[in-house]
Structures are given as structure tokens and as C-alpha cells.
Amino acid sequence: MHQTNGRLPAPALAVETESAAATRELAAELAGVARAGDRIALVGPLGAGKTQFAKGFAGGLGVGEVVNSPSFTLMAEYAGRLPLFHQDLYRLAGAEDVLAGGLLDERQEDGVTLTEWADRLPAAIDPDRLTVRFEVRAEERRLISLEAGTPDLARYVEAAGAWAAGVRR
Numbered sequence: 001m002h003q004t005n006g007r008l009p010a011p012a013l014a015v016e017t018e019s020a021a022a023t024r025e026l027a028a029e030l031a032g033v034a035r036a037g038d039r040i041a042l043v044g045p046l047g048a049g050k051t052q053f054a055k056g057f058a059g060g061l062g063v064g065e066v067v068n069s070p071s072f073t074l075m076a077e078y079a080g081r082l083p084l085f086h087q088d089l090y091r092l093a094g095a096e097d098v099l100a101g102g103l104l105d106e107r108q109e110d111g112v113t114l115t116e117w118a119d120r121l122p123a124a125i126d127p128d129r130l131t132v133r134f135e136v137r138a139e140e141r142r143l144i145s146l147e148a149g150t151p152d153l154a155r156y157v158e159a160a161g162a163w164a165a166g167v168r169r
Contacts, residue, residue, distance in 0.1 A: 031060025044134030
């Protein structure tokens, strides 16, 4: 097996969704494998589906509240099977603002953290995360790529593969 920088290549997979509802459905399925301490980085342009993914993931965790992008509050917390910490770094300039804003703290070890606009937080600061990239293919179609930062996070890649194959939990 090929190694890079002493690490094995990260498990990765790309799936395509055909609607916002399908993006939410995929995310809800992925929430089924979520564990306390997981960090999920959502990366993609404006309107690519990051918030739709967050809504679906929250639903999959059993969150009963309406989930919106926390652009002005930076982080919203929701109660579900696991606590969900939903962050939006859009208005931040970079890693310094993230750290100064207290968006990385020990409470997040008890739940799952979803971070929109996570490209503003370099992977070197948060290497043990699942990175989910969104690419707009057409009006409603999205290519969603998942890359596990640790072998343990490969469960998300496997769950996405099962979802793409039509296998639901």
C-alpha cells in the first residue's frame, strides 16, 4: 500500500446527490455512525449544500429543533442522541479568529461538531476530522466527497458507500 508522509492514505469516497432532500438523507444516514468527539469539516462554495447536510445530520441524531446556519452566533448547540455543535466560520478570517472565538473547547468531546466553512480552520490544527467537500454539479446535483482523517472515521466513508448502494440502516 502506498504511504505519504508516513501515513496511510485516508479512506475516501465521493457520492452524488440529486436534490437537497437527498443530501439531507445522506447526512442523516451518516449520523447513525456518529460517536462522541467526532469532528466533521464541511467545505464548499456558498449554496453548495453544507447547511442542508447539517440539517440532515441533526435529524439523524434526533435533534428536534430547526437547524439553520449559525452565521451570526458562530456556534449553535442542539440536544440529540449526541450533542451537536454546529459551527459556521464564514465570517472569520482564519485560524486565529477560530481560536480567539473559543470555537474549539472540551465540551465538544461529548458530542459531534459540524463546522461549515471549515477551510478557514487549517487541517493541521484539526487533523483528526472527517472532511466533507461539496461540489455543485448542476442546479440540484451535488458531488459530496468524504475523507476520513483517522482510520476510526472510515465508518463514515463506509456508511456513505452503503447509502450510495441503496443499503439503509
